[in-house]
Amino acid sequence: VGGKMGYCVTQAFDEAAIGQLIEGVKESAALIETDEQDEIYAGDAEYPEIPETESDIADTSAEAKLALCLEMEKAAKEADPRICKVQRAMVSTSSNTIRMKNSYGLDLTDAGSYCMAYAAPIAKADGKTATGGWVSAGFRFAELDPVAIGKKAAEETVGQLGGSPVPAGEYRIIMRYDAMQSLLATFSGIFSAENAQQNLSLLKGREGEIIASPVVTLMDDPLLPGGFGSQRFDGEGSASRTKAVIDGGVLTTLLHSRKTARKQGVQTTGNAHRTGGAIRVGTT
Numbered sequence: 001v002g003g004k005m006g007y008c009v010t011q012a013f014d015e016a017a018i019g020q021l022i023e024g025v026k027e028s029a030a031l032i033e034t035d036e037q038d039e040i041y042a043g044d045a046e047y048p049e050i051p052e053t054e055s056d057i058a059d060t061s062a063e064a065k066l067a068l069c070l071e072m073e074k075a076a077k078e079a080d081p082r083i084c085k086v087q088r089a090m091v092s093t094s095s096n097t098i099r100m101k102n103s104y105g106l107d108l109t110d111a112g113s114y115c116m117a118y119a120a121p122i123a124k125a126d127g128k129t130a131t132g133g134w135v136s137a138g139f140r141f142a143e144l145d146p147v148a149i150g151k152k153a154a155e156e157t158v159g160q161l162g163g164s165p166v167p168a169g170e171y172r173i174i175m176r177y178d179a180m181q182s183l184l185a186t187f188s189g190i191f192s193a194e195n196a197q198q199n200l201s202l203l204k205g206r207e208g209e210i211i212a213s214p215v216v217t218l219m220d221d222p223l224l225p226g227g228f229g230s231q232r233f234d235g236e237g238s239a240s241r242t243k244a245v246i247d248g249g250v251l252t253t254l255l256h257s258r259k260t261a262r263k264q265g266v267q268t269t270g271n272a273h274r275t276g277g278a279i280r281v282g283t284t
Contacts, residue, residue: 001029005038007277038259038279042104044239047232051225053139055113057093060141065091068146072119075150080123082161083154087131088120093141106237114228117144119153125161132157139226184218191220191245192271193254194281197263203251211251218246220255222270222284229284235274240284243269257281 008024010017069089076086095113100106120133134153136144175183189195196204203211212218222231222240231240236258244252256264257272257279273282 001026003037004029004032006030006032009277036259036263038236038257040102040104041106041237041258042102043106043108043237047108047239048223048241050223050230050232053112053226055095055139056141057095057113057115057139060093060115064141065093068117068141068144071146072117072150072153075147076119076121076154077150079151079154080158082123082125082158083121084124086119086121086153088118088133091115091117091144100233100237102237108233108237110232112139112230114139115141115144117146117149119150121153121157123154123157123161125158128161130157130160130163132160137228188283191255191283192281193256193260193264196254197260201254203254206251207253209251210249212246212249214249216246216249217244219243220245220269220271220283227284231284234268234270235272235279236268238268238270238272240270255281255283 006025006027006029008021008028010021012020068091073086073089076089077083093113093115095111097109097111100108114137116135116137118133118135120131123130123132132153134149134156136149138144190201190203192201195201219242221227221242222229222234223242224230233240234257238258245255246252253266253269254260255271256266256269258268259279260281261268271281271283272279274280275282
């Protein structure tokens with residue numbers, strides 16, 4: 001609208017929503033002040049295929065989900081006498097379909113389903129209380145193991161008992177894999193070219209530099225079979241591709257949308273994500 005890209009979203013799928021969307025786009029576009037605009041992309045010549053993961057989510061009953069919650073709770077309580085109760089046992093299932101169309105002929109579809117189960121016990125011993133939990137996720141409900149989840153949740157919770165602070169100092173540590181995942185998730189925005197271009201990343205302009213130990217290689221792999229973030233195309237309709245963000249300690253690329261890539265004079269990495277309609281750079 002007037003050279004500006006507006007956005008609007010709706011949860012209603014009726015005739016009235018169409019007019020509301022159009023008016024919302026016009027109002028949104030009128031508020032945009034930057035000259036750097038997203039584009040309506042005609043698409044790539046080819047798109048990768050990701051092996052389809054079989055799922056039983058659609059055929060899983062509410063009764064089966066409730067039964068799994070109760071089994072997790074029972075397993076957690078029986079795993080250790082210090083578990084006094086389970087504050088939460090939950091199951092979540094989701095199925096989604098993404099369809100992207102535009103007036104240049106782009107017409108892409110992707111779909112997927114997943115399930116997760118979570119148990120969070122409370123442990124007490126020697127006047128101390130600890131909380132913890134464990135989560136398991138997958139594409140097949142039948143493969144969720146409530147006994148294993150409950151036992152692991154109890155183990156994680158009991159392991160919190162008796163912990164105490166250590167004196168300030170420098171220590172050699174071994175970082176558990178899920179702690180590393182949490183740290184990586186927290187700092188993943190540093191790899192966004194969008195953040196770098198807004199001076200919000202310490203990695204701005206450092207492509208080709210050594211930024212980590214030679215043993216560190218970090219992949220962004222949207223084509224990973226069975227990956228929860230796997231996708232054939234990104235939020236702009238660009239074909240997804242696997243890339244090493246860090247290779248042997250060297251920063252090889254930041255993550256780009258078409259707009260950030262155009263600004264930097266490079267190719268998009270296929271990392272455009274839509275959040276509330278607007279396009280942002282994100283990981284897969």
